[in-house]
Amino acid sequence: MHALVVLHNGAVSTVHLAPRSGSEEVDCIENGLKNLKPEDTAGKKQVLTDCAKAPNPLVPATNELIWGSIGFIVVALFVMWKGYPAIKKTMQARSDKIRGDIEIAEASKTEAQSVLSMYQAQLADAKAESGRIIDEARLQADSLRKDLQARAEADMLELRTKAMADMETAKNRAVADLQSQVAALAIGAAGRIVEKNLDAESNTRLVESFIASVGAGK
Amino acid sequence: MTSTDRIDGYASALISIARAEGSLDTVEDELFRFGRTVAGSDELRSALTDEAIPASRRQSIVETLLGGKAHPTTANLVSFVVGAGRARDLPAIIDSLVTMAASQKNKVVAEVRTAYPLTDDQKVRMAAALANATGKQVEVKVIIDSSVLGGVVAQVGDTVIDGSVRRRLDQLKSLL
Numbered sequence: 001m002h003a004l005v006v007l008h009n010g011a012v013s014t015v016h017l018a019p020r021s022g023s024e025e026v027d028c029i030e031n032g033l034k035n036l037k038p039e040d041t042a043g044k045k046q047v048l049t050d051c052a053k054a055p056n057p058l059v060p061a062t063n064e065l066i067w068g069s070i071g072f073i074v075v076a077l078f079v080m081w082k083g084y085p086a087i088k089k090t091m092q093a094r095s096d097k098i099r100g101d102i103e104i105a106e107a108s109k110t111e112a113q114s115v116l117s118m119y120q121a122q123l124a125d126a127k128a129e130s131g132r133i134i135d136e137a138r139l140q141a142d143s144l145r146k147d148l149q150a151r152a153e154a155d156m157l158e159l160r161t162k163a164m165a166d167m168e169t170a171k172n173r174a175v176a177d178l179q180s181q182v183a184a185l186a187i188g189a190a191g192r193i194v195e196k197n198l199d200a201e202s203n204t205r206l207v208e209s210f211i212a213s214v215g216a217g218k
Numbered sequence: 219m220t221s222t223d224r225i226d227g228y229a230s231a232l233i234s235i236a237r238a239e240g241s242l243d244t245v246e247d248e249l250f251r252f253g254r255t256v257a258g259s260d261e262l263r264s265a266l267t268d269e270a271i272p273a274s275r276r277q278s279i280v281e282t283l284l285g286g287k288a289h290p291t292t293a294n295l296v297s298f299v300v301g302a303g304r305a306r307d308l309p310a311i312i313d314s315l316v317t318m319a320a321s322q323k324n325k326v327v328a329e330v331r332t333a334y335p336l337t338d339d340q341k342v343r344m345a346a347a348l349a350n351a352t353g354k355q356v357e358v359k360v361i362i363d364s365s366v367l368g369g370v371v372a373q374v375g376d377t378v379i380d381g382s383v384r385r386r387l388d389q390l391k392s393l394l
Contacts (some may be wrong), residue, residue: 183394187387191367194383198368203334206369210381211340214372215347 229314248292253312266305320357328356331363
């Protein structure tokens with residue numbers, strides 16, 4: 001055990017200290033006090049002043065270091081004995097959970113990809129179907145346009161043919177009417193001439209001719 | 219009584235009167251010609267059938283037309299029909315009379331249209347020729363029709379034999 005000399009109001013007293021890691025300080029004080037007279041208070045003060053040093057926060061005392069190390073090792077062993085399995089178990093459970101979650105996620109991802117693929121396939125089918133419908137509609141429109149065009153041309157041809165036929169008919173009718181009128185005029189003129197020139201004697205010849213022909217059965 | 223019965227009745231009565239007078243053939247022939255004259259003249263037909271004209275006035279028209287030109291029995295019979303208010307039926311009555319008279323002789327009426335009158339000889343030969351053509355004994359009734367122009371148009375019942383100049387001109391017209 002080391003003693004520490006403390007200056008208190010100029011009085012020097014000795015305090016017994018527990019062993020500490022700062023053994024250099026004790027050695028320094030002992031060495032300093034060896035050479036001083038007991039009544040040399042100033043000197044002692046000076047020695048204390050010179051030898052007092054703040055404990056190094058980074059370097060603990062040796063005994064502390066040893067006992068600390070031992071304690072640490074004990075604690076560490078205890079923790080390893082008790083805590084490690086639990087920690088391991090917890091870690092294992094956590095890893096299992098994580099693995100399970102990952103698997104679930106993987107399965108979900110797979111399912112999602114499957115659904116996505118299905119939707120993509122349906123979308124592709126829909127696009128293909130729409131394209132087919134559009135093509136079919138285009139073909140029908142073309143066909144209808146051609147039909148309408150052909151029908152219009154046929155109607156036009158029919159109208160033209162009918163118009164030509166009507167013109168021909170009208171022309172023929174006009175010619176026939178003209179011929180009829182000319183014939184009527186000619187016959188009318190001939191009739192007037194005959195009426196003017198036909199006398200009783202000529203009529204008698206006609207009557208006799210009629211009687212002869214009817215009597216003969218002609 | 220239907221109009222046909224009435225017409226036939228009048229015709230039968232007129233035949234009886236004419237036969238009683240002993241002038242059936244003459245009266246029949248004159249009635250036939252007068253009937254054709256009335257049928258062919260709208261003015262005469264209108265004058266004889268106009269109810270607004272007194273019957274006596276219409277009878278005087280008949281006497282003016284036929285007096286001195288036809289047998290008295292003919293004039294009297296026509297005047298009787300007109301006075302009875304049957305002037306509108308006079309042509310039909312006369313046709314019925316002629317048909318009845320011919321049938322009583324076992325003959326049919328042959329209506330002969332010509333532009334000029336026929337002689338009696340021509341009538342006889344015409345009747346023989348038409349009898350030969352139709353197979354029936356005919357009673358020739360001549361109608362003067364200038365539209366014939368020349369030649370003869372003979373009708374026996376539904377049979378028409380057209381030998382007129384008009385027909386020839388019509389045939390020529392159809393060929394043109």
